[in-house]
Amino acid sequence: MVMGSLREETQVVVIGSGPGGYVAALRLADLGKDVLIVEKRERPGGTCLLEGCIPSKTLIHAVEIQESARKAEQFGLTFKGMEVDPAKLRAWTDEVVDGLSSGIKGLLKRRGVTVIQGHARFESSTSLSIEGGEVSGIDFEQAIIATGSSLNHLPEGIVSSVWSSADALRLPRVPGSLLVVGGGYIGLEMGLVYQGLGSETSVVEFFPRLLMGADFDLVDIMVEQVSGRLHEIMLDSKVKSIAETGGDAANGFDVEIETGGKIVGKHYDQVLVAIGRRPNTDDIGLEKIKADTDDKGFIITDESCRTGDTNIYAIGDAAVGPMLAHKATREGKVAAEAIYGGEVAFDNRAIPAVVFTDPEIAWTGLTEREAEEQGIKVNIGRFPLAALGRARTLGRTDGLVKIIADPAGGLVLGVGIVGPMASELIAEGTLAVEMGATLEDIMVTIHPHPTLSEAIMEAAEVAAGEAIHINPPRKVR
Amino acid sequence: MFEFKLPDLGEGIAEGEILKWYAEEGGRIEEDEPLMDVETDKAAVTIPSPRGGKIAALKGKVGDIINVGDVVVVIDDGSAEAAVVEETVAEKTFAQPDAPAPAPVPEAVAPAAMPGVRRPVPAAPATRRLARELKIDINLVTPTGPGGRVVPEDVHRFADHGAAAPAAAAVGAAEHVPAKKVADDTAFAEFAAHASATIPFLELEPMPDFSTDGPVEVEALRSIRRKVARKMVTSMSLIPHVAHMDDADVTELDKFRIREKERRTGGAGGKLTLLAFVIKAITAGLKATPAFNASLDPFREEIIYKKYYNIGFAADTGRGLVVPVVKGTNNKSIIQIADDIFDKATLARDGKLPPEDMRGGTFTITNVGPLGGTALLPTINYPEVAILGMGKVQEKPVVRNGEIVIRKILPLTLAFDHRIADGADAARFVAELVRQLSDPNLLLLET
Numbered sequence: 001m002v003m004g005s006l007r008e009e010t011q012v013v014v015i016g017s018g019p020g021g022y023v024a025a026l027r028l029a030d031l032g033k034d035v036l037i038v039e040k041r042e043r044p045g046g047t048c049l050l051e052g053c054i055p056s057k058t059l060i061h062a063v064e065i066q067e068s069a070r071k072a073e074q075f076g077l078t079f080k081g082m083e084v085d086p087a088k089l090r091a092w093t094d095e096v097v098d099g100l101s102s103g104i105k106g107l108l109k110r111r112g113v114t115v116i117q118g119h120a121r122f123e124s125s126t127s128l129s130i131e132g133g134e135v136s137g138i139d140f141e142q143a144i145i146a147t148g149s150s151l152n153h154l155p156e157g158i159v160s161s162v163w164s165s166a167d168a169l170r171l172p173r174v175p176g177s178l179l180v181v182g183g184g185y186i187g188l189e190m191g192l193v194y195q196g197l198g199s200e201t202s203v204v205e206f207f208p209r210l211l212m213g214a215d216f217d218l219v220d221i222m223v224e225q226v227s228g229r230l231h232e233i234m235l236d237s238k239v240k241s242i243a244e245t246g247g248d249a250a251n252g253f254d255v256e257i258e259t260g261g262k263i264v265g266k267h268y269d270q271v272l273v274a275i276g277r278r279p280n281t282d283d284i285g286l287e288k289i290k291a292d293t294d295d296k297g298f299i300i301t302d303e304s305c306r307t308g309d310t311n312i313y314a315i316g317d318a319a320v321g322p323m324l325a326h327k328a329t330r331e332g333k334v335a336a337e338a339i340y341g342g343e344v345a346f347d348n349r350a351i352p353a354v355v356f357t358d359p360e361i362a363w364t365g366l367t368e369r370e371a372e373e374q375g376i377k378v379n380i381g382r383f384p385l386a387a388l389g390r391a392r393t394l395g396r397t398d399g400l401v402k403i404i405a406d407p408a409g410g411l412v413l414g415v416g417i418v419g420p421m422a423s424e425l426i427a428e429g430t431l432a433v434e435m436g437a438t439l440e441d442i443m444v445t446i447h448p449h450p451t452l453s454e455a456i457m458e459a460a461e462v463a464a465g466e467a468i469h470i471n472p473p474r475k476v477r
Numbered sequence: 478m479f480e481f482k483l484p485d486l487g488e489g490i491a492e493g494e495i496l497k498w499y500a501e502e503g504g505r506i507e508e509d510e511p512l513m514d515v516e517t518d519k520a521a522v523t524i525p526s527p528r529g530g531k532i533a534a535l536k537g538k539v540g541d542i543i544n545v546g547d548v549v550v551v552i553d554d555g556s557a558e559a560a561v562v563e564e565t566v567a568e569k570t571f572a573q574p575d576a577p578a579p580a581p582v583p584e585a586v587a588p589a590a591m592p593g594v595r596r597p598v599p600a601a602p603a604t605r606r607l608a609r610e611l612k613i614d615i616n617l618v619t620p621t622g623p624g625g626r627v628v629p630e631d632v633h634r635f636a637d638h639g640a641a642a643p644a645a646a647a648v649g650a651a652e653h654v655p656a657k658k659v660a661d662d663t664a665f666a667e668f669a670a671h672a673s674a675t676i677p678f679l680e681l682e683p684m685p686d687f688s689t690d691g692p693v694e695v696e697a698l699r700s701i702r703r704k705v706a707r708k709m710v711t712s713m714s715l716i717p718h719v720a721h722m723d724d725a726d727v728t729e730l731d732k733f734r735i736r737e738k739e740r741r742t743g744g745a746g747g748k749l750t751l752l753a754f755v756i757k758a759i760t761a762g763l764k765a766t767p768a769f770n771a772s773l774d775p776f777r778e779e780i781i782y783k784k785y786y787n788i789g790f791a792a793d794t795g796r797g798l799v800v801p802v803v804k805g806t807n808n809k810s811i812i813q814i815a816d817d818i819f820d821k822a823t824l825a826r827d828g829k830l831p832p833e834d835m836r837g838g839t840f841t842i843t844n845v846g847p848l849g850g851t852a853l854l855p856t857i858n859y860p861e862v863a864i865l866g867m868g869k870v871q872e873k874p875v876v877r878n879g880e881i882v883i884r885k886i887l888p889l890t891l892a893f894d895h896r897i898a899d900g901a902d903a904a905r906f907v908a909e910l911v912r913q914l915s916d917p918n919l920l921l922l923e924t
């Protein structure tokens with residue numbers, strides 16, 4: 001067979017095999033459709049699995065064990081000679097990623113979904129050209145664009161030897177000192193990983209607060225915990241320049257930072273720029289189909305994830321919406337079922353957001369700040385973990401659960417959590433918002449004791465003015 | 478081209494009636510020049526043009542009802558594309574930071590159910606799918622679940638009764654039922670069944686065709702008239718009204734008022750009315766009996782006592798009833814109150830009273846006296862808990878010290894909410910009012 005001479009035909013083609021694409025393909029296969037995936041990378045999984053969620057959480061977990069071990073000293077547990085072996089940790093992370101990627105491969109294979117390697121570009125509303133693989137083109141009836149996103153290019157003037165988050169995830173080395181540019185969730189997560197591995201880590205943030213997207217009361221509790229671990233947190237500050245010391249990155253970096261009204265020069269062994277992402281929509285032949293993008297390049301879709309081109313759907317980071325794997329997965333199912341002809345819509349009321357700092361922060365539905373900005377009257381119940389038995393047994397009282405409800409009918413509009421396992425606990429809040437649950441629904445549901453999940457029930461009770469374990473604030477009306 | 482959408486007029490106002498266009502299609506308009514008058518439930522407002530240019534299209538004629546967010550005018554301002562003032566939902570909700578620093582934080586973007594607005598209506602995912610499968614817009618379904626949640630039964634009921642005219646049967650929880658929409662037979666049947674299920678013996682039937690009996694003229698119930706209708710039905714349905722009546726001898730007060738008014742003609746206090754004195758006396762009464770300056774929240778089972786005194790007075794504007802509010806009457810002199818009354822009544826008559834001057838009332842007075850009337854039973858201005866009705870001041874023969882004398886008598890009725898006050902409270906309140914109005918010196922001394 002001559003390379004690049006083969007044309008394939010299929011009912012549905014899915015471009016990309018990340019958490020949106022592979023799920024869409026599997027669902028389509030289960031619905032009896034003939035499906036192909038085109039994947040640019042050598043293996044399936046997308047950004048999330050290969051250079052995002054999964055490797056970062058593997059590293060974060062390792063560092064958190066170490067941190068827990070340190071904190072265990074207060075209850076009489078002393079670990080001696082705890083060491084980090086970066087090579088082994090790197091290998092372990094690879095093993096986790098490899099295992100999951102093979103798992104996806106297996107799932108696709110068993111469901112009869114063929115994966116074609118190469119870069120796909122639309123030629124028309126029913127055909128794709130493929131570059132870099134055995135197959136040169138695909139004729140299809142319907143397509144799902146699940147091409148994901150890439151790291152933004154480094155801003156001009158920044159040397160390429162600084163790390164991006166993807167570089168940092170590969171754990172090339174543990175620098176003596178590290179500057180993280182950007183106090184958003186990626187910067188904080190990676191900063192804490194390297195701090196745990198032994199780097200003296202500083203964070204510089206342009207805005208006056210860390211994690212600007214989250215409610216302040218949640219962030220404050222997290223910042224209080226991590227500020228002791230970080231060497232320096234520079235808020236309201238701007239990096240003016242980054243240069244390799246003596247023209248060689250091996251000597252580290254000289255960084256000029258505008259902070260507190262003046263420019264200071266500092267030296268770090270490594271700099272990590274936690275940079276934004278952009279959708280992969282600029283080189284997929286969009287001009288050959290009738291799909292529109294917004295001014296940032298995100299593909300505009302209707303509620304069944306269909307683009308302006310009736311045969312073509314777009315999901316995940318490539319489509320409008322928050323760039324989150326779980327949003328992509330849900331959209332993948334919606335698009336697949338829409339193609340099958342089902343009455344389906346991405347009409348989700350809540351997309352949870354999770355930040356894996358220590359403590360973790362998670363929120364879902366309406367935030368307190370959004371309620372304020374939109375002038376929505378809400379009733380808020382806050383329950384501090386300090387009042388919770390399970391939190392005490394863990395020695396982790398650094399947390400808070402708050403429930404935001406409609407003052408009239410008690411409808412749960414949003415939930416915000418900071419604390420250990422916030423990422424797990426938020427699921428109940430999302431279910432509540434999605435179902436249209438009321439405070440009472442949560443309050444009468446028996447939550448197992450002793451667990452952190454009780455805090456959600458308690459927060460609902462606070463919001464309803466029926467708190468048992470804390471003294472409710474006097475009602476001020 | 479620039480498309481201008483009816484902006485949010487505040488106060489939860491969702492729609493308005495076009496009263497007047499200042500511009501015409503094809504004509505030119507400057508930025509900030511008056512564009513249109515819109516009358517809402519609360520007031521008439523003049524909306525200035527947000528741009529200068531040629532009027533390409535007026536989207537509505539006088540008398541039309543327009544919703545907030547509707548395009549009302551298209552202005553050719555020289556820009557090529559039709560630019561809409563509001564950002565698209567996609568941009569607004571899903572904005573992605575693209576700057577290198579700070580790293581983007583995932584926004585928890587949830588088109589969450591909003592109290593009052595209820596779009597999208599709360600419903601479990603399975604219920605939403607059911608509605609989609611039945612080709613029903615779930616936002617039109619009447620919710621019966623807790624917290625305003627649509628449950629599967631609601632969707633089935635809507636499918637059975639409302640499918641013929643899905644749009645017509647739209648009866649949202651927080652929405653009112655526009656009479657027009659239930660005029661349709663199917664939708665009416667659903668509405669009537671729903672209402673009858675809650676009130677024993679209630680029998681709702683469509684209005685007979687009166688034109689078979691004689692000539693009629695039909696006018697749409699709109700704007701202030703409709704607002705009053707809602708307010709009154711709400712008040713009468715929720716509040717157990719009790720009325721307490723008495724007569725006040727205002728002979729001395731009226732002498733004093735006329736003397737002072739003449740002395741002040743053309744200046745402050747030149748419009749001194751009996752109402753101003755009554756407002757002052759009422760304010761003192763409310764301080765002594767907080768129950769009449771309160772609201773009752775039946776959902777939380779709470780009584781909210783207000784520590785501020787804002788007295789509304791019913792004004793006949795020619796277009797309907799409006800209640801301007803005189804704020805902070807405890808801190809105002811009778812002359813200041815009188816001037817306030819005059820200014821606000823004038824604005825109300827001209828349809829220019831700003832919404833903020835119609836809200837925040839804690840007690841209302843209706844003074845139909847000048848038009849006549851010896852006794853009246855006013856309806857409480859919900860969510861207030863009491864209203865004072867003033868009848869016509871008339872010279873009447875009364876007995877004083879065993880002799881019949883002619884005195885000026887003001888008939889008063891206090892209608893109050895029996896849930897939070899009793900007959901004895903009202904009797905004391907009105908007796909005290911009558912006593913204070915009998916002698917202007919008492920008002921000076923005691924208020």
